[in-house]
Amino acid sequence: MILVQVYVDDIIFGSTNQSLCEEFVTNMQGEFDMSMMGELSFFLGLQVKQLKEGTFIHQTKYTKELLKKYDMAGCKVSNIPMSTNCYLDNDVSGQGVDQTQYRGIIGSLLYLTASRPDIMFSVCVCARYQAAPKQSHMNTVKKILKYLKGTINCGLWYPKGTSPTLVVFSDSDFVGCKMDRKSTNGSCHIFGDCLVTWHSKKQACVALSIAEAEYVAAGSCCAQTIWLKQQLQDFGLKLEHIPLRCDNISAINITKNPIMHSRTKHIEVRHHFIRDHVEKGDCDVEFIETENQLADIFTKPLPKERFYKLRTNLGILCEDNLS
Template sequence: MEAIRLLLAFATYMRMTLYQMDVKSAFLNGIINEEVYVEQPPGFENEKAATHVFKLNKVLYGLKQAPRAWYDKLSSFLIENDFVRGKVDSTLFRKEFKSDYIIVQIYVDDIIFGATNEQLCKEFSSMMQEEFEMSMMGELKFFLSLQILQTDNGIKIHQTKYTKELLKRFKMDDAKEMKTPMHPSSALTLDEDSPSIDQTQYRGIIGSLLYLTVSRPNIMFSVCVCARYQAAPKQSHMNAVKKILKYLKGTMNCGLWYPKDTSPTLVGFSDSDFAGCKMDRKSTSGSCHIFGECLVTWHSKKQACVALSTAEVEYVAAGSYCAQTIWLKQQLQDFGLKLDHIPLRCDNTSAINITKNPIMHSRTKHIEVRHHFIRDHVEKGDCDIEFIETENQLADIFTKPLPKERFYKLRTNLGILCEDNLS
C-alpha cells in the first residue's frame, strides 16, 4: 500500500492520469519450471490408468508456484519490450521513450500504469491485450477497497464504501457520533476485573480497522493501542473500539487529498511520547513522510524497551524513521527522481545532537547498536536532522490521544480531509 500511495503522489506531481487493467485467469498464463503432479480431477479420470497421476505443463490455481510463475512470465515479457524493473520494488517497471516515460505497477492480476504522454498508455494497453487476455478498466477508480478519484486539481483517496460496510457488519451504523477516536485521558490496561468478551468479534473489528488505516491515518494510534489487547480482550477494550467506530460514523467521507503542482520534495516527521504505556512504561514512536504535500507513509508502534530519557525515545524513533526514508529514497530513484539530504524534523534537541555525535558516552552506551543506524546515514548525507517546535510536529497524532482542537489541526495539516465532497 505504501508503494501504491507513493505512485499516486508521484502521479500528482507529474500530472499523470493513472489507468488500470485486469488480467483474466492470470495464473493460467504461467509456465511451470518444476515437476508437479496432481491427482486425476473429477470428470477427467482415466479408467485404464486409475492409479496414475497427471504431470502439469502449466500452473493451476491453488498451486504455491502459481504466483511466481505468472510474475516470471509477465516480467520477462515487459523486459523483452525494453521496460526496466525497479531495483527496490520488483513489481515496478519503467520505460523511457525520448523525453517521455511510462510507469507500470503490478499487483498480482491488477496492473496500474500512467505516462507523461497519453499515446504511450494506448500503446501499452494494446501491447498487453495482444499478449494476454486482459480487460481495460479505464481510469484508476477502485483498487483493493481504495476509492480513488482523479480530478484536475489532484487525487482523493478514501474508503467510504468499506467504512459503511464495516459499520453495518458490526451493527454500529446507527450509533452516536464521536468527535475524536479516543479521549485524551484514555489509558487502556489489562483491566482483569472487567468482564471478558468474545475474542473472535474483537479481533475481527481490529483487523477491519487496521485495513482502514490505509487511507485513515487519523485513527492509526487508537487502533494500534486497542490491537495490543487481542489476546484477552475485556469489556473496557471493546468500549474503546466502539468509540473508534462512532468516530468513523461521523467522518465516513474522510480520506487523503493529494494536490497537483507540488514540489518533488520528501520531508519526514518523527516523534515519540515518554513512558506512555501504563503497564510496562514503554514509549510509542510515530513518524510520517510527506512527498510534496502528499502524505505517503506513516506508522505508530510501541518501542521494544523501556527508555531512560525523552532524548533516548526520540532517538530510537528517529532511527526507525531513517530506515523508511532510505526505502522511499530508493523507490523514488526507480521513478527517476534522485533526492539527498532528506530532512527529518524532530522536536528534541538532545536526540538531534546524539545523531551528530559519533562518540559513545555514558548517556548512550546502553542503547542497542541497531538504533545507531541513523548516525551513519546522517554522515553520508542521506538525511538531515532538523529541529521543529512541538506545536508544529505532525507526527504527534501517531503517539498519543489528543484534544479535539489539536487533533483537528494536525489532521488538516497532514492532508486528511473530512468533507462531504470527498464522496
C-alpha cells in the first residue's frame, strides 16, 4: 500500500515498500512535469523531523515568525497559555483594540493548533470575541504568545512500533461560558500512542446538568469516532467496540439505557446518535477517573502541574527532549 496526499500542486507520499514509491515517482514524472524534493521535511507550514524512533511534527519556524510579526519576540515567558482565574466576557465597558490585528493573531494561532493542541482551548475561547475585541481579550491572547515564546520548539511526537488501536477521550466543562451558560466539549483520539485528532468547541445548547453536558459531548465525539473508523477501514484496519472514555457515570448510563427518562426527555434527538452506535458495538463508553482524562485540557484552563502532565501524556514534547 502507498499513501498519497495532494494539496493543489504539492504531493507527499509514503509506503513501507520502497519499490511502490519508486514506481509512483516514475509514473507521475511520466505524466507531469514535476520535481522530487527528497525526504519530507516541510509541508504546508509543518516541519517534519524523521528519526529512527519516530516522527516529530512541529511549527517552530512559523511560531518564530508569528512572534516577530506581532512584536512579541522579546516578550517574557508564561508557564501556561491561560490562567485558571481567567473568565472572559464581552467586556462592554472595556477599551477597544484593533480588530484587524486581533483577528490576525487568532487566525495565526488557529493555524498553529495543527501541531500545538496544548493551546487549542485558550485560542478557541479568545476566538469568540473577534466581533468586538477589548483590551482584556488582547491581554489574554498575548499570554498565549508568551507561552509559545517559552515552548517555541514543542510539537507532536509520533513514535514507531505502536499497536493499531484507537482510544477516545471525551469531556465537558459544565456551564464553562459565564455569559450564555453553555458548556464546552473537549475530545481527542489516540491511535496507538499517537494523538491524531483533537477538538474543543462550545456546545450549541444549554445543559441542565453535568450528566447532560457530558452526554452531549460524548455524542459529538462519537460522530468523529465513526468517521475515523471508516477511514481506517479504507486502510484495511477494521475496529469494533472502540473504547470511548468518559469521567461521568450518569452520562455513561444514559448511553446504554434506551428508556426515555423524565430528566432526559428534553435532550434533542440528534444527541442520542451515540446510543445507536453503542448498541451496534461500534464503540463502548467506559468510565475513566478525572485524573486520567486526557480531554480535560480541551475544556478548561488548568493549573500548571496538571497542564504539564496532560501535555506530556498527549505526546506534546519539546524537540530537545526527544528520545
